Each structure stands twice: as structure tokens, then as C-alpha cells.
Amino acid sequence: MVTSIGGPRVLLRQLRETMAEPLASQERLDKIVSLIAENMRADVCSFYVLRDDGALELFATKGLAKESVHMTTLRLGEGLVGLIAAEAEPLSLDDAPSHPAFAYRPETGEDRYFAFLGVPVLRAGQTLGVLVVQNVERRKYGEDETEAMLTTATILAEMIATSDFDNLIKPGSDIDLRRPRMYTGVSFTDGIALGTVVLHDPRVVVTNFIAEDTEQEKLRLESALEKMRVSIDAMLDHGDMQPSSDHREILETYRMFANDRGWVHRLTEAIDNGLSAEAAVERVQNDTRARMLRQTDPYIRDRLHDLDDLANRLLRVLTGDGHALGRKELPENAILVARNMGPAELLEYDRTKLRGVVLEEGGATAHVAIVARSLGLVAVGQAQSIVSMCETGDEIIIDGTAGIVHLRPTPDIEQAYVDKVRVSARRRAHYAALKDKPSITKDGVEITLLHNSGLVADLPMLDDTGASGVGLFRTELQFMIASRLPRLPEQMELYAEAMAIAGDRPVVFRLLDIGGDKVLPYLRSAQEENPAMGYRSIRLGLDRPGLLRTQIRALLMAANGRPLKILVPMVTETFEFLQTRMVVQKEIERLRRAGKPTPSRLELGAMVEVPSLLFELDQLLPEADFVSIGSNDLVQFLTASDRANPRVSKNYDPIALPRLRAIRMVVEAAKRYNIPITMCGELAGKPLEALALMAIGMTRLSMGPASIGPIKEMVLNLDLKPIQQSVGAALSEGADGATIRQLLQEWIDKQNLPV
Numbered sequence: 029m030v031t032s033i034g035g036p037r038v039l040l041r042q043l044r045e046t047m048a049e050p051l052a053s054q055e056r057l058d059k060i061v062s063l064i065a066e067n068m069r070a071d072v073c074s075f076y077v078l079r080d081d082g083a084l085e086l087f088a089t090k091g092l093a094k095e096s097v098h099m100t101t102l103r104l105g106e107g108l109v110g111l112i113a114a115e116a117e118p119l120s121l122d123d124a125p126s127h128p129a130f131a132y133r134p135e136t137g138e139d140r141y142f143a144f145l146g147v148p149v150l151r152a153g154q155t156l157g158v159l160v161v162q163n164v165e166r167r168k169y170g171e172d173e174t175e176a177m178l179t180t181a182t183i184l185a186e187m188i189a190t191s192d193f194d195n196l197i198k199p200g201s202d203i204d205l206r207r208p209r210m211y212t213g214v215s216f217t218d219g220i221a222l223g224t225v226v227l228h229d230p231r232v233v234v235t236n237f238i239a240e241d242t243e244q245e246k247l248r249l250e251s252a253l254e255k256m257r258v259s260i261d262a263m264l265d266h267g268d269m270q271p272s273s274d275h276r277e278i279l280e281t282y283r284m285f286a287n288d289r290g291w292v293h294r295l296t297e298a299i300d301n302g303l304s305a306e307a308a309v310e311r312v313q314n315d316t317r318a319r320m321l322r323q324t325d326p327y328i329r330d331r332l333h334d335l336d337d338l339a340n341r342l343l344r345v346l347t348g349d350g351h352a353l354g355r356k357e358l359p360e361n362a363i364l365v366a367r368n369m370g371p372a373e374l375l376e377y378d379r380t381k382l383r384g385v386v387l388e389e390g391g392a393t394a395h396v397a398i399v400a401r402s403l404g405l406v407a408v409g410q411a412q413s414i415v416s417m418c419e420t421g422d423e424i425i426i427d428g429t430a431g432i433v434h435l436r437p438t439p440d441i442e443q444a445y446v447d448k449v450r451v452s453a454r455r456r457a458h459y460a461a462l463k464d465k466p467s468i469t470k471d472g473v474e475i476t477l478l479h480n481s482g483l484v485a486d487l488p489m490l491d492d493t494g495a496s497g498v499g500l501f502r503t504e505l506q507f508m509i510a511s512r513l514p515r516l517p518e519q520m521e522l523y524a525e526a527m528a529i530a531g532d533r534p535v536v537f538r539l540l541d542i543g544g545d546k547v548l549p550y551l552r553s554a555q556e557e558n559p560a561m562g563y564r565s566i567r568l569g570l571d572r573p574g575l576l577r578t579q580i581r582a583l584l585m586a587a588n589g590r591p592l593k594i595l596v597p598m599v600t601e602t603f604e605f606l607q608t609r610m611v612v613q614k615e616i617e618r619l620r621r622a623g624k625p626t627p628s629r630l631e632l633g634a635m636v637e638v639p640s641l642l643f644e645l646d647q648l649l650p651e652a653d654f655v656s657i658g659s660n661d662l663v664q665f666l667t668a669s670d671r672a673n674p675r676v677s678k679n680y681d682p683i684a685l686p687r688l689r690a691i692r693m694v695v696e697a698a699k700r701y702n703i704p705i706t707m708c709g710e711l712a713g714k715p716l717e718a719l720a721l722m723a724i725g726m727t728r729l730s731m732g733p734a735s736i737g738p739i740k741e742m743v744l745n746l747d748l749k750p751i752q753q754s755v756g757a758a759l760s761e762g763a764d765g766a767t768i769r770q771l772l773q774e775w776i777d778k779q780n781l782p783v
């Protein structure tokens with residue numbers, strides 16, 4: 029076996045000195061490859077950089093013909109270098125020219141060299157380039173040398189990411205890392221946003237790559253690992269974590285990795301090779317990432333996320349870095365990019381600067397998507413692997429309507445979107461022109477359009493859309509942005525303000541629907557296996573009557589003698605509704621006794637969103653003043669598919685026969701009891717789905733403010749009765765092989781509806 033001169037530590041020290049010297053980029057690279065060749069006792073050392081056009085350009089060489097630098101290129105997958113780049117794996121050969129992938133480039137004079145060792149230069153698991161050493165003699169490079177080359181490649185990756193190679197690379201090209209990228213995800217909200225990336229969970233930037241003192245670095249690593257283990261144990265013991273069902277499992281996985289000897293051993297080995305503790309974490313995580321990214325198994329990809337989180341945690345401990353960017357200080361036109369986040373986390377940001385959100389996960393009816401909609405943000409979910417490809421400060425465009433994200437857009441894409449924004453401004457103006465027209469179909473059916481809202485700040489939009497009122501005010505959103513539980517006077521003020529802005533337009537205040545993914549950070553809750561079906565909403569309200577009473581009291585006092593509508597969420601059995609009504613009545617009596625004004629008319633409604641209630645409508649409806657269907661939860665529970673998990677929820681069309689039949693059951697029962705019924709789930713805001721609802725006799729639709737214009741335009745152009753007959757027949761007799769969606773699409777085409 030060949031040993032290197034002085035080993036990798038000496039090499040890293042030399043590299044550090046070279047980086048600090050005042051050299052031009054090319055000179056520096058030339059010196060670096062010479063140092064590597066000398067240290068590895070290699071006849072050749074070459075460094076290739078991956079360009080944005082997919083070519084690997086020879087950037088520097090010691091040993092190959094100098095004229096080939098910046099001239100020789102290989103495509104990804106072509107030749108040994110292209111193979112290493114494509115597979116992100118090292119390759120060691122003692123007879124390179126006989127390898128089937130060997131591609132001979134005569135200008136390099138490469139055919140004389142038999143021994144070959146190439147390693148990928150990786151960052152966040154993505155290939156940025158390839159580093160190669162070669163020898164004339166046939167010999168096998170050992171594992172230690174591969175390890176040393178990988179360590180050196182960590183430094184080169186950093187150099188590629190931070191150096192300016194503009195004057196070296198082929199004119200008109202850029203390095204692959206900064207290539208424009210497009211992601212196709214799922215639309216959470218309509219609209220277009222152009223702005224700047226802000227990583228919700230910023231990567232820790234490692235600046236100190238090379239160890240001064242290896243033993244010292246090992247001690248730092250050991251103490252950071254210990255700190256991290258203790259904090260994970262503490263989180264597990266105290267349970268003061270987000271009560272999501274997966275959270276505990278994730279922490280358990282962290283704990284497993286944090287104690288994994290293989291992982292710790294690889295970290296220590298990287299330090300032995302001369303890296304600082306933080307660079308060792310980055311180096312090991314890079315290799316793991318590269319391997320795991322090439323796996324399609326969703327389970328392994330999930331574990332990759334866990335490992336990423338853990339590595340980031342460890343880096344934070346090592347570098348003493350909190351969040352690099354304070355949550356509150358955002359640039360103008362900020363666009364948050366995250367793997368996933370809860371609605372409360374989104375609400376923490378400064379809403380005046382935020383334009384959009386891009387998530388790698390999430391579903392369109394997840395609460396974070398709902399909150400994004402209610403904040404008027406443009407949002408796209410399921411943009412796979414975007415987090416590792418962007419940096420805070422990158423330019424980004426979200427096309428919410430198409431569910432597409434452009435990262436670092438080219439100037440022509442940007443121009444196209446600037447034009448699109450102008451067109452959509454014209455569309456908005458077009459919708460605004462409809463706002464005073466009565467919302468009646470061509471054949472005379474009146475459709476009441478209402479807002480879903482949750483923040484007082486959204487309410488002035490009523491004037492812009494011309495909606496008749498607020499069909500669902502999610503009161504919990506205000507609780508989620510507060511730093512502590514809002515007290516009676518604060519709540520009262522808030523509801524009074526909402527009513528004042530709405531004026532004569534009714535507002536349906538829904539009682540607190542916390543629990544599930546709607547977490548109040550200041551309200552401690554026990555860990556639950558299944559929070560969406562757990563201790564939440566009115567269940568919690570009735571169990572902690574103080575909270576419920578305070579909210580009802582605040583609403584009654586805010587109404588100050590005016591009419592008031594209150595909606596009870598998550599009613600599972602009629603008695604829960606009746607108990608809530610008793611609390612309301614007691615509060616009214618109390619006001620009366622105190623000589624304070626009581627609402628001139630009080631209406632108490634029930635949400636129909638738990639399937640069991642479908643079979644108790646004859647008990648519930650005579651007691652209720654109105655009902656509102658929450659399709660988000662109803663469909664989630666009917667199909668037993670988590671609304672926030674697209675892997676399952678996307679498989680079940682909410683307007684397929686069984687679901688639409690269930691919704692129709694409620695509509696018809698409400699007609700029999702002559703009480704108003706509204707749809708306030710996300711279905712109401714999507715044109716085709718809204719058409720399905722109108723087709724089964726629903727005439728009150730509550731939706732995000734941005735949907736009012738498009739839905740109203742459809743209503744104004746609609747001949748509803750024939751569609752009602754056709755859908756009615758399909759629901760009773762089956763849709764003849766076609767889906768309800770296809771049937772409606774035919775009607776949309778036939779009536780040329782603007783959908």
C-alpha cells in the first residue's frame with residue numbers, strides 16, 4: 029500500500045494556508061491540485077467542476093496536459109469522472125483504461141495512467157464536482173486514501189460554493205449549484221409571488237473547517253454529542269414537545285442515531301483526518317445524504333430528514349449558532365422555504381414582509397395551508413428536496429395557481445412572471461368589478477358567498493370581494509399568534525373589532541378549535557398518539573369549561589346587543605351541542621342579571637365534520653339554528669386518511685360518490701328542518717368542487733377570500749338546474765362508470781364555464 033506524505037492532516041493544513049494566500053482563483057486551484065498530488069504521491073491530480081449545463085469541466089490539473097484545462101469536459105455519466113459524479117460514490121481502480129466506462133480524451137494524455145482514484149465533491153448530498161488522483165503504475169489506492177480524498181473534497185465543496193469562478197468557467201455557464209431549478213408541487217393557494225428565500229430552519233454555516241488540534245476537536249465533538257443526547261432525553265421525558273403523533277417517534281429516532289456507534293465512529297474518523305468537529309459533521313452528513321437521496325423508499329427518505337435534523341442540531345451545539353436569522357427580521361418579499369411547519373410557526377413571522385411559503389411536505393387542507401390562505405400568502409406544498417437546494421437570499425418565484433416553484437429563475441422566466449402578475453392584477457380588477465353584482469345563477473338560484481377568516485386583519489377584504497359576510501371565523505388563529513392565552517378583555521376587544529369591521533355583514537364565530545395540528549404553545553397538553561382524533565376542540569372546551577365560558581362571555585359582551593352567531597366545532601354527539609348551549613344560556617342569564625345588553629338574536633350552529641353525526645341528524649338538527657359542514661375533517665374521517673398527509677389523502681376524491689352522498693344527506697336533512705346550511709371546508713373555494721356542492725342543493729359557500737372572485741364568476745355564468753338533475757341521477761343510480769368529477773367537467777365544457 030502507498031502511504032501519503034505527512035497524511036491528510038498535513039495536507040489540510042497546507043490547503044488552509046493556500047486558501048489564505050492572496051492568489052487568483054486559477055493559481056490557487058493549480059496550487060491545490062499540486063499539493064494534493066504531492067501529498068498523495070500521485071502522478072496526476074485533477075479537479076472537475078459540474079456546470080449548470082450538466083458538463084464536468086476540467087478546472088485544474090497537475091500531471092495532465094495543461095492545455096486541456098477548461099477545454100476538456102465530460103457529461104454526467106460519461107467516463108469515469110462522469111460516473112462518479114452521477115453516482116456520488118468514490119471509485120478506485122488499478123487498471124482504469126480497461127474499465128468499461130473509461131472515456132479517452134487524447135488532449136489530456138491520460139492513457140498512460142493505470143491507477144485511478146476519484147471521489148465526488150458533495151454539498152448537501154449533491155454533486156458539485158469530482159476530484160481525481162492517478163498514477164502510472166498499476167496499484168490500488170487504499171481505504172485510508174479514499175477517506176483522505178473525501179475529506180479534501182469537503183474543503184473543495186466549500187470553495188466551489190463560496191468562490192467566484194465566473195472568469196474561469198466557460199462563458200455563459202455557471203456552476204451547477206446555482207443552476208435555476210424548477211419544482212412541481214401542489215397548489216395550496218392561488219396567485220404568484222416573486223421574492224427572496226428565507227429558510228425556516230437555516231442550515232448552520234461552517235466556517236472553521238480545519239482542525240488546529242485533533243484531540244481538542246474530538247473532545248468538542250464528544251461534549252456536543254453529550255449535550256445533544258441530554259437535550260433529546262429531556263424532551264422525551266418532559267413531553268414539552270409539539271403534540272404531534274410523529275414527534276415522539278422522531279425524537280426516538282434522533283436518540284437512536286445520537287447513540288449510534290457507526291455514526292460517531294465516522295465523525296471521529298473525519299476529525300482524525302484533520303477536519304474540525306463541525307466540518308466532520310458536515311462531511312459525514314454529506315455522504316449519508318448522497319447515498320440516501322438516491323433511494324426511492326419513502327421510509328429511508330424520512331430517516332434522511334431525521335438525520336439531517338440531528339446533524340443540524342449537532343452543528344448548532346458546536347457552532348453555538350441559534351437561528352441565523354431572527355424570526356422577526358425578514359427581508360421584503362420574503363418567501364419561507366421549509367420541509368414542513370405547523371400553523372403556529374407560520375404565524376410567528378412578520379406578516380407585513382411575508383409573501384409566500386414553499387414546503388416539501390404538507391397537504392392542501394393541512395392547517396398550515398389554511399393559515400397561509402387566510403394570511404393571503406401564495407403557497408405551494410410537496411416541492412421535493414427544495415430545502416437542500418436553496419440558500420437564504422436566493423431569488424424565487426412561486427406560481428401558486430400551477431403549484432410550481434422556480435428557484436433562481438432565469439431572466440426570461442422572471443419576465444414571464446412579471447407579465448403574469450400584471451395579467452393577474454387585471455383578473456383581480458375583473459373580479460373586483462363583479463363584487464357588487466348579486467350572486468345569482470343564470471337560472472335564478474341565489475348563492476351566498478362568504479369568507480373563511482380567522483384574523484381581524486383579514487376582515488377588511490370583505491369590501492374588496494363583496495362577500496356577504498364571514499361564514500367561518502376560526503377564532504383559534506388569534507390564539508395561535510398570541511404569546512399567552514388571551515384574557516377576557518382582550519378577547520372581547522378582538523371580537524368587537526371583527527364585528528365592527530364586518531358591519532351589517534354577519535360573522536360566524538367558531539368556538540376554539542384547538543388541538544390536532546393547531547397547537548397553542550402556552551397551553552400544555554399531554555402527548556397523544558392521534559391528536560386529530562384526540563382531546564381537541566369542543567371536547568376540550570367542555571372539559572375545561574373556564575376556557576369555553578370566557579370565550580362565550582367575550583363574544584356575548586362584544587356583540588353588545590347586536591345579533592350574534594356562534595358555531596360549535598367537532599360535535600360528535602348531540603349532547604355536546606346541548607351542553608354548549610347550556611353554557612351559552614347561563615352566560616346570557618348572567619349578563620341579564622348584571623343589566624348588560626344581550627344579543628338581539630343569538631344563533632347557535634353545529635359543525636358537521638365527524639361522521640357519526642350523519643346518523644344523528646334527526647336529533648341534532650331540531651336543536652340547532654344552523655349547520656356548517658367542515659369537509660376537511662369530514663372527508664378525513666370518512667376516508668380514514670390524514671388531511672395533512674398527501675400520501676394517503678390524495679387517493680380519495682372528496683367529491684366521489686360516497687363523500688358527495690354523505691354531504692347531500694346533510695343538505696337534505698337541513699332542508700327538512702328548514703335551517704340554513706353552509707359549506708365551510710376547503711371544497712367550497714374550488715370551482716369544480718363548488719359546482720358539485722351547488723348541484724346537490726347547497727347555496728351557502730364559505731371560502732378563502734381569494735376564491736370569491738372565481739366562484740362568483742362561475743355562478744354568474746351558470747345554468748344550475750340541469751346540472752342538479754344530472755348529478756342527482758348519478759348520486760342515486762351511480763355515474764355510469766364516469767366519476768362525478770368527469771360528469772361535472774362535461775357540464776363545465778358544455779356551458780363554457782370560466783373554471
Ligand code: PEP
Binds near residue numbers: 657659
Ligand atoms: C373543516 O374541518 O372542514 C373546517 C372547516 O375546519 P378546520 O379546517 O378548521 O378543521
Ligand code: MG
Binds near residue numbers: 637
Ligand atoms: Mg374541522
